[in-house]
Amino acid sequence: MDEEYDVVVLGTGLTECILSGLLSVDGKKVLHMDRNDYYGGDSASLNLTQLYRKFRPDGSPPSELGRDRDYAIDLIPKFIIASGELTKILVHTDVTRYLEFKQIAGSYVYRDGRISKVPSTEIEAVRSPLMGLFEKRRAKKFFEFLQSWKDEDPATHQGINLDTDSMKTIYEKFGLEPGTQDFIGHAMALYLDDDYKTKPAREAYERIILYTSSMARYGKSPYIYPLYGLGELPQAFARLSAIYGGTYMLDKHIDEIVTDADGKFVGVRSGTETVKAKQVIGDPSYFGAGHDTEGGKVRVVEEGKVIRAICILKHPIPGTDDADSCQIIIPQNQVNRRNDIYVAMVSSTHNVCAKDVYVAIVSTIVETKNPEQEIAPGLALLGPIYDKFVSVTSLYTPTSTGESDNVFVTRSYDATSHFETVVEDVHAVYKRATGKDLVLKKREAEGES
Amino acid sequence: MSKQFQFKLVLLGESAVGKSSLVLRFVKDQFDDYRESTIGAAFLTQTVTLDDGTSVKFEIWDTAGQERYKSLAPMYYRNANCAVVVYDITQTASLEKAKSWIRELQRQADPSIVIALCGNKADLAARRQVTQEEAQKYAEEEGLMWGETSAKTGEGVADIFTAIAKKLPLTAPPSARAGGARAGPAKTGVDLNKQANTQGGQNEPCNC
Numbered sequence: 001m002d003e004e005y006d007v008v009v010l011g012t013g014l015t016e017c018i019l020s021g022l023l024s025v026d027g028k029k030v031l032h033m034d035r036n037d038y039y040g041g042d043s044a045s046l047n048l049t050q051l052y053r054k055f056r057p058d059g060s061p062p063s064e065l066g067r068d069r070d071y072a073i074d075l076i077p078k079f080i081i082a083s084g085e086l087t088k089i090l091v092h093t094d095v096t097r098y099l100e101f102k103q104i105a106g107s108y109v110y111r112d113g114r115i116s117k118v119p120s121t122e123i124e125a126v127r128s129p130l131m132g133l134f135e136k137r138r139a140k141k142f143f144e145f146l147q148s149w150k151d152e153d154p155a156t157h158q159g160i161n162l163d164t165d166s167m168k169t170i171y172e173k174f175g176l177e178p179g180t181q182d183f184i185g186h187a188m189a190l191y192l193d194d195d196y197k198t199k200p201a202r203e204a205y206e207r208i209i210l211y212t213s214s215m216a217r218y219g220k221s222p223y224i225y226p227l228y229g230l231g232e233l234p235q236a237f238a239r240l241s242a243i244y245g246g247t248y249m250l251d252k253h254i255d256e257i258v259t260d261a262d263g264k265f266v267g268v269r270s271g272t273e274t275v276k277a278k279q280v281i282g283d284p285s286y287f288g289a290g291h292d293t294e295g296g297k298v299r300v301v302e303e304g305k306v307i308r309a310i311c312i313l314k315h316p317i318p319g320t321d322d323a324d325s326c327q328i329i330i331p332q333n334q335v336n337r338r339n340d341i342y343v344a345m346v347s348s349t350h351n352v353c354a355k356d357v358y359v360a361i362v363s364t365i366v367e368t369k370n371p372e373q374e375i376a377p378g379l380a381l382l383g384p385i386y387d388k389f390v391s392v393t394s395l396y397t398p399t400s401t402g403e404s405d406n407v408f409v410t411r412s413y414d415a416t417s418h419f420e421t422v423v424e425d426v427h428a429v430y431k432r433a434t435g436k437d438l439v440l441k442k443r444e445a446e447g448e449s
Numbered sequence: 450m451s452k453q454f455q456f457k458l459v460l461l462g463e464s465a466v467g468k469s470s471l472v473l474r475f476v477k478d479q480f481d482d483y484r485e486s487t488i489g490a491a492f493l494t495q496t497v498t499l500d501d502g503t504s505v506k507f508e509i510w511d512t513a514g515q516e517r518y519k520s521l522a523p524m525y526y527r528n529a530n531c532a533v534v535v536y537d538i539t540q541t542a543s544l545e546k547a548k549s550w551i552r553e554l555q556r557q558a559d560p561s562i563v564i565a566l567c568g569n570k571a572d573l574a575a576r577r578q579v580t581q582e583e584a585q586k587y588a589e590e591e592g593l594m595w596g597e598t599s600a601k602t603g604e605g606v607a608d609i610f611t612a613i614a615k616k617l618p619l620t621a622p623p624s625a626r627a628g629g630a631r632a633g634p635a636k637t638g639v640d641l642n643k644q645a646n647t648q649g650g651q652n653e654p655c656n657c
Binding site for chain 1: 492513514515517518519520522523524525527557638639641642
């Protein structure tokens with residue numbers, strides 16, 4: 001540890017691993033450390049032993065769940081949206097060669113006490129109980145309007161300005177019912193609450209187009225998922241970093257972020273050793289989040305809490321035609337909340353658990369003092385739950401941009417159902433740390449494949 | 450047409466025992482005395498043709514230095530069909546390290562994995578610390594293949610990979626091979642690269 005590095009990266013979550021990989025490819029000398037003996041930090045996938053060690057230190061996994069190594073249980077419930085920014089980074093960095101992806105079989109939305117599939121084909125749309133016949137025609141006109149929109153062609157605008165008119169205005173223009181608005185805003189645009197309705201419509205427009213283009217890309221749902229769990233993603237980017245010279249140290253306790261008299265970053269101390277570097281990038285847990293003893297100065301602030309319940313099931317979720325995987329969205333209006341409840345389920349098809357086991361995560365943004373009660377409508381959709389691991393996690397954001405002290409802190413994994421905000425954070429931290437915009441260029445592949 | 454099979458092969462062993470040099474000799478028939486640690490190669494491939502015309506393509510994963518500091522990812526072992534665990538015949542300690550990697554493989558990798566223990570730097574026999582008998586006895590006890598190689602002279606290198614190719618189960622159709630599914634045409638999941646140019650979706654039909 002006596003060498004000097006360009007960048008020390010703390011924590012091997014997906015955000016940190018993508019940044020580490022990109023910086024190593026740029027030629028930076030990177031040292032990447034994690035206090036855990038596994039990759040992934042808060043975005044890891046754990047085997048049964050690791051899962052029990054984390055949630056129930058006194059218990060051990062029941063033998064009837066099968067072999068430990070068959071399990072890779074995600075800590076955060078997210079899928080990859082097929083046409084999104086993470087897909088672009090995966091392709092451009094060529095880490096796809098380490099990974100294999102499968103589709104998520106379906107996306108469902110809860111309305112009036114039951115779940116319905118978000119239509120993925122014309123036939124499903126015609127048969128869908130989500131809208132009446134006349135409402136389907138109005139919705140068709142609405143989607144045709146969005147699909148044909150061209151910024152440079154005013155004839156496609158129908159009098160709407162996406163940058164000044166609100167989504168509410170557009171819904172009213174097409175006469176869409178509140179239930180349809182819920183469906184569009186929450187099941188397609190994937191908004192967690194209704195604040196978007198009064199804001200300029202462009203963002204909602206872009207989200208709907210992202211959803212429909214992702215849906216069109218592979219067919220069944222807009223989502224894809226890496227075999228062996230989300231934890232494969234940080235591992236793949238860590239390998240990219242290592243191949244370009246990045247040094248990896250797991251199971252390394254970090255005792256102090258060392259700064260000089262002006263508060264500028266000098267190095268990272270672990271025990272009696274201090275490794276020097278020009279910059280440090282790390283997840284909030286290394287900068288005072290919830291750990292008084294680690295990191296010293298607190299450089300993050302809590303901006304909310306998320307509850308996540310990892311549920312092990314012995315059956316597919318009722319009402320999904322025995323789907324091997326799915327997303328279910330419970331829009332906030334349906335259950336008198338401010339934020340949606342999400343269910344994300346995967347199974348042995350994705351090599352994350354033993355055969356005939358299904359792993360569902362129910363999650364939402366915490367609104368009350370009794371968060372477990374808040375996810376009850378989601379848990380109720382699952383049928384009998386074999387075992388349940390509940391966590392309430394604080395979401396942290398950095399208190400400064402890092403440009404003045406060379407300490408760059410990433411954000412916690414939020415409650416959204418995909419990785420688009422993670423990639424936004426990658427772009428933001430990359431820009432702050434390097435002073436340049438992240439431009440993705442195709443990596444020159446060495447070796448053939 | 451002769452049969453083709455593809456397998457994932459992982460390299461393990463202490464730093465500086467010559468893992469990368471061994472692969473470089475096998476794949477490109479080159480050797481570099483002052484080779485720096487592995488940089489820039491995701492994995493290399495090389496095909497071995499057996500006597501009956503069957504060709505076996507190895508997708509060879511190097512550790513990329515992640516074997517130092519206990520930081521090799523589970524992804525590395527995932528779906529590996531075979532492993533070459535390398536030690537340096539001039540360093541007794543490197544055989545002990547190789548043994549611990551073999552225990553790790555037996556714990557983490559698929560039980561059917563074919564493991565070869567490989568004593569490298571055979572050209573430095575004058576400085577030998579690990580006898581052939583000692584290594585061979587250990588390999589027999591653990592049911593491993595064993596051989597000595599010199600990445601520098603090329604001695605034994607092709608032999609050990611050919612021996613592995615012969616030991617692999619060449620019975621299942623290539624598409625069923627887990628390792629082959631990663632990089633070859635046998636990939637069964639969705640292909641992100643193939644679809645990469647159809648983004649935007651402006652003209653996609655509306656399904657709602």
